[in-house]
């Protein structure tokens with residue numbers, strides 16, 4: 001994700017220069033930096049102390065997100081941190097508190113679906129009353145293969161967290177309860193199916209996450225209202241005829257599916273950061289998604305519906 005953000009910043013976002021890259025895998029940092037004429041630096045501290053670094057993107061693993069975001073806040077630098085904002089709500093709460101103490105918004109969290117043209121039109125339609133009163137939202141989130149570090153809890157806290165951010169953003173309602181089920185009793189508990197209540201049950205939502213779906217990356221969302229439904233179109237621009245079959249090609253991964261979203265997200269962020277601010281999902285919104293994810297993990301472990309107090 002980090003090397004892709006560097007590439008998008010260098011190739012698609014005007015008015016910004018990638019000056020420094022850090023990765024604990026030094027060679028990887030050197031390769032990524034060399035491609036865009038940046039320097040590889042030996043530590044996050046060194047990167048943050050560099051006066052030529054005006055703003056920071058964090059795309060290292062989840063456990064590094066909260067400590068590194070807190071370090072950016074301490075250095076007074078705008079930061080785009082990949083989702084989720086830390087491991088669990090205690091970590092995201094610490095970031096929210098530190099940003100509040102600072103008195104200005106510097107944190108953007110990488111929930112890029114908010115910048116996807118399809119999701120934006122979905123939201124605009126819903127907010128304009130285009131489907132009447134929303135009653136149901138169906139979400140599907142499938143990957144070809146799990147990340148090597150994937151865990152059963154991470155299916156909720158790292159993957160489903162995208163939908164946990166999107167649902168309140170789409171409907172304007174908080175998630176108030178979640179139940180997560182899986183047909184798997186051992187190993188990586190994947191797929192998982194969640195039923196969520198929003199606004200005390202005024203809206204119900206389903207979320208299927210299937211990390212080992214094999215056939216490709218597939219994200220779907222349909223909002224059902226009293227006056228109609230609105231759903232994302234499959235993003236394929238071409239039909240592929242191959243091996244005795246013809247039809248729309250399925251993207252291999254999130255980079256292909258959300259290419260436009262990442263570009264729009266980084267462009268909006270550079271614009272906001274150059275004015276010393278933030279855009280997109282706030283630390284508080286990302287914290288709320290973590291609170292729901294923690295309830296989802298509890299439900300996965302206990303088999304019970306878990307209420308969420310926000």
Ligand SMILES: NC(=O)c1ccc[n+]([C@@H]2O[C@H](COP(=O)([O-])OP(=O)(O)OC[C@H]3O[C@@H](n4cnc5c(N)ncnc54)[C@H](O)[C@@H]3O)[C@@H](O)[C@H]2O)c1
Pocket residue numbers: 001002022023024025028044059060061062064082083084110111112147158254
């Ligand atoms: N928004 C999205 O669509 C999206 C998609 C994929 C991944 N992500 C997020 O991006 C993050 C990275 O995911 P990935 O798939 O690229 O993982 P990855 O394992 O492929 O890459 C992580 C990189 O971070 C480096 N790293 C590890 N610890 C570090 C540290 N302490 N300091 C600096 N670098 C460190 C690793 O060497 C590696 O190069 C995750 O938090 C994930 O949730 C977001």
